[in-house]
Amino acid sequence: MPQEPVAPVARSIPADIEARRAAAQIVGNSAAHARMLAQLQRIAASEAPALIEGETGSGKEVAARAIHYGGARRAGPFVPVNCGALPDSLIESELFGVERGAFTDARRSRRGLVAEAAGGTLFLDEVDALTAKAQVTLLRFLQDQWYRPVGTTRQERTDVRLIAAANRPLDGLVRRETFRSDLLYRLKVLTLVLPPLRERGDDIELLANTFIARFSDKYGLAGKRIAPATLHWMHAYAWPGNVRELENWVHRQFLMCDGPWLSHEAAEPVAADATAEAADTAKTADAGPTPTFQAAKAEAVSRFEREYLQRVLEQAQGNVTRAARLACKERRAFGKLLKKHGIARDPLPLR
Incomplete structure (x- = not known):
């Protein structure tokens, strides 16, 4: 029987402080870093979904935060989700929330992460780790940002900017048929590739x-x-x-x-x-x-x-x-x- 996920902690740090903190994390003078930074700034100026690709440890969440706090949604929440830690049994309740009594351990109603990110950015880290079922669940939401909390029949809509990150190139996963091409097209409107430290x-x-x-x-x-x-x-x-x-x-x-x-x-x-x-x-x-x-x-x-x-x-x-x-x-x-x-x-x- 699925366990009720722990509710995310609401942010209370002012957006301007977070913006300065995010900018301070982007350190570098190399040509490769300068090219990446120029692309990051262009992505931050838009509202389109973005995909960040790079090796493990290259700073994908740092880049995602810089995009969020450098854009028009900086006053809204930045909600990170570790896709690799989402089991199929919890993917819908974690993302879309759950109604009290929807399953045995659902002792209270709880909003999901997409609702917590309303007006801001939903950051999907390690999106390449999503299972086939989770990919379908996410694709359905990305089509129009309508969703249904677990245990209800009502449809709700949110307004979030989506930023995803992957440790492995998703194009290669699509060719191996382990990642849906239609989901890739929705995630990869804009792309930021982080150079490795070497x-x-x-x-x-x-x-x-x-x-x-x-x-x-x-x-x-x-x-x-x-x-x-x-x-x-x-x-x-x-x-x-x-x-x-x-x-x-x-x-x-x-x-x-x-x-x-x-x-x-x-x-x-x-x-x-x-x-x-x-x-x-x-x-x-x-x-x-x-x-x-x-x-x-x-x-x-x-x-x-x-x-x-x-x-x-x-x-x-x-x-x-x-x-x-x-x-x-x-x-x-x-x-x-x-x-x-x-x-x-x-x-x-x-x-």
Whole structure:
């Protein structure tokens, strides 16, 4: 027997504050970001349904909020719906509301999400996760925005702007016959494609510094700078989780790294980058055969470790304990790395 869904919480934050908050979330200077932002602003100026596509963690809800609070409906509610969490048994009561006594656990009447979003925006996140039945239910509503609350015979109408988001391109799902083409056409009047973080160049550093400032303010702690080797690693890493992964990584490193530097241990993306460089060097060398992949990789990793250790020791003015903190490693493990590469521990400077 279906359970009665929890009623959504009404918003009480003024629209102008939400508008500034939404605009503050759109951070970037890259060409890819600028193209996306120009398209977002054009979409915000209209009332047509919009589909936002992008990889997981690329900021689809942030973009949807920016569209809503940058448009004519900014004073109305913004109601997000996670389509992936809507079971078939609850899809109609969640969206359209339920009359008291419609089923066993319906102890009171409740408005649905489409009624809560009246005059504003209904944001359907992860629309690609909708089941076949849910797609039919949504399509029927989108035709004219008329609906019938569960347990009643009366027809009601709402006025909402619809913004949908998908982690996977819906065109491909239509070709595989797992998503209705007629629903796609109603959702995809306007389209916004968010670029992945790996295509946004220096936005990685800009976003990371934005997150550092945010966490510094949140926890009342001094800000941190990004260590040069870590910045190189950040640009080499693919960030499959995009902006969300970067934010979580900065959050973790901000709290775990001692001292003024945000640092990272040697990681595979750096090693892979260094390996490619080593392989190119070996290929163009005048003498000696090209090393095997494993040999080139081991040499590249060793060279990176040695250069990183020397750099972080220099930043710490020869203080091994301080250098270990900058590298986010235990002092004993850091000392073993120094011994492994034969790096002398310079005495502390006189004070």
